[in-house]
Amino acid sequence: MAFLMKSMLSNQVKNLGLGGGGEESKEESTPSDPAAAAGMTREEYEEYQKQVVEEKMERDAAFAQKKAERACLRVHLREKYRLPKSELDDNQIQMAGDDVGLPEDLQKMVAEDQVEEEDKDSILGQLQNIQNMDMDAIKEKAQATFTEIKQAAEQKCSVM
Secondary structure: OHHHHHHHHHHHHHHHOOOOOHHHHHHHHOOOOHHHHHOOOHHHHHHHHHHHHHHHHHHHHHHHHHHHHHHHHHHHHHHHOOOOOOHHHHHHHHHHOOOOOOOHHHHHHHHHHHHHHHHHHOHHHHHHHHHHOOHHHHHHHHHHHHHHHHHHHHHHOOOO
16 A cells, blocks of 8 residues: 555656656656667677668669559550650659650550550551441431532522
8 A cells, every 4th residue: 555655646646747867867768779678789780780781772663663664554555646755754764764665554554555556557457447337327417518519509509
């Protein structure tokens, strides 16, 4: 019971700030050396720090490479659809270096798209499009246009 009373009172007194040298002794007991705080020797701690820095550099390089690949894809799409260029993408590609290219998956997709577009642009592709057209609708449009032109000519010309 005395222990309980003492701990409750000492906590209350510490909160008031009236008595307490206990906090100072805690600060003195913590080691100022980060290696000792981590439970390592100085050499182990330095080696650990080097590894952390190297891993961070590797992650940053991989991240920059991915950003450059995405920028390369955006540049490719802008060229394909004739959209304006972006300075940000050009800067990201330059920062990553010359070894930037599209990832293999995207290269396959781009190659497939190019083959499809070439097929559509060829004469055979146009012939296939003609087969898919509705000839009756085309005839109706042509007849309607001819009729409109004929009516306009009749209104302007008194001979007709």
